Amino acid sequence: MKAVVKEKKGYDNINYKEVPDPAINDDEVLIKVMAAGICGSDLHIFHDVFPYWPPVILGHEFAGVIVEKGRNITRFEVGDRVTSEPQQKVCGVCRFCRAGKPHLCAFKRSPGWGIDGAMAEYIKISDCKLHKIPDNISFVEGAAIEPASTVTHAVIERGNIKVNDFVVVTGAGAIGLIAAQVARACGARKIAITGLDIDEEYRLKVARELKIDFVLNVQKEKLTDVVMNNTEGYGADFVAECSGSESAVNDAIEILAKSGKLVGLGLSGKETINIKWDKAVQKEIEIIPSMSSTFSSWEHTISLLSENKLDLGKVISDVMPLSEYRKAFEKVDKKQGLKIVLVPDKEYNK
Ligand SMILES: [Zn+2]
Numbered sequence: 001m002k003a004v005v006k007e008k009k010g011y012d013n014i015n016y017k018e019v020p021d022p023a024i025n026d027d028e029v030l031i032k033v034m035a036a037g038i039c040g041s042d043l044h045i046f047h048d049v050f051p052y053w054p055p056v057i058l059g060h061e062f063a064g065v066i067v068e069k070g071r072n073i074t075r076f077e078v079g080d081r082v083t084s085e086p087q088q089k090v091c092g093v094c095r096f097c098r099a100g101k102p103h104l105c106a107f108k109r110s111p112g113w114g115i116d117g118a119m120a121e122y123i124k125i126s127d128c129k130l131h132k133i134p135d136n137i138s139f140v141e142g143a144a145i146e147p148a149s150t151v152t153h154a155v156i157e158r159g160n161i162k163v164n165d166f167v168v169v170t171g172a173g174a175i176g177l178i179a180a181q182v183a184r185a186c187g188a189r190k191i192a193i194t195g196l197d198i199d200e201e202y203r204l205k206v207a208r209e210l211k212i213d214f215v216l217n218v219q220k221e222k223l224t225d226v227v228m229n230n231t232e233g234y235g236a237d238f239v240a241e242c243s244g245s246e247s248a249v250n251d252a253i254e255i256l257a258k259s260g261k262l263v264g265l266g267l268s269g270k271e272t273i274n275i276k277w278d279k280a281v282q283k284e285i286e287i288i289p290s291m292s293s294t295f296s297s298w299e300h301t302i303s304l305l306s307e308n309k310l311d312l313g314k315v316i317s318d319v320m321p322l323s324e325y326r327k328a329f330e331k332v333d334k335k336q337g338l339k340i341v342l343v344p345d346k347e348y349n350k
């Protein structure tokens with residue numbers, strides 16, 4: 001089969017090439033990949049700034065159809081439309097695994113960096129982390145269930161968002177646009193989302209199409225004014241920080257109400273950033289970083305999707321053939337568009 005392979009350590013070293021079809025064992029299923037999303041971490045592997053074990057097929061966000069199953073698989077059938085949580089290999093015995101937090105296991109190996117991933121025609125995977133895709137959701141949208149589940153984990157499980165919260169989402173990328181929709185589904189009173197000049201052309205337009213209450217270009221408008229004018233001067237109850245930028249984190253501390261929550265989903269890509277710590281302390285702001293997803297957050301996402309409370313189609317800007325992964329990676333690197341999904345060429349050309 002054809003696959004996108006990170007061949008060895010170092011910058012780039014990625015090729016689209018012929019590799020052997022995966023062979024399953026009794027506890028695995030073989031999935032024909034119908035769509036594989038490109039994540040920031042795939043780019044980090046390209047740039048050699050993320051852990052990985054080469055040679056390895058990239059891609060952990062995917063959806064497909066089961067075409068073969070091992071003899072011990074009882075909960076899934078050939079023909080099922082599925083996607084999978086990434087934490088495939090974990091130790092199972094550390095305190096995080098035993099406490100139901102396998103995403104924090106130090107021995108975690110996920111598809112796309114630790115084991116072979118989904119930027120290929122087929123992927124083999126154990127059934128323990130599989131989820132069926134709702135009938136109303138396409139494969140392309142299904143490939144975005146993984147990133148959406150990092151959002152439901154952050155906003156619902158870690159952040160414990162409340163009905164009637166005034167919510168600010170900083171960063172209008174795919175994660176931010178999903179966070180705004182999840183906040184709305186959870187009963188947020190009003191939602192503001194922020195972007196920059198470069199986001200005007202596409203991302204902020206999508207935010208307006210999604211009818212987010214306040215869509216702000218913070219290089220042109222003052223976030224503080226919008227928040228204070230709409231909260232009787234108290235400030236926001238909940239910020240979902242999706243940009244990883246130092247200035248956005250500090251804006252969040254400024255515009256949060258006392259006792260507000262700052263949920264961090266964005267990585268800065270730096271060793272340290274400067275934040276207004278004293279102000280956060282004086283305001284008793286709860287700072288809540290969030291990482292990856294959990295089984296229950298996948299259930300939240302899938303239920304929001306089947307109830308049509310979350311539109312993942314809106315955050316997918318491009319669908320491209322797998323062989324054009326380089327062009328797609330370049331677009332992601334330049335922050336053009338939103339989520340880009342790759343489809344194996346044979347399916348793409350159908
Ligand atoms: Zn991802």
Ligand SMILES: [Zn+2]
Pocket residue numbers: 090091092093094095096097098102105106107
């Ligand atoms: Zn473990």
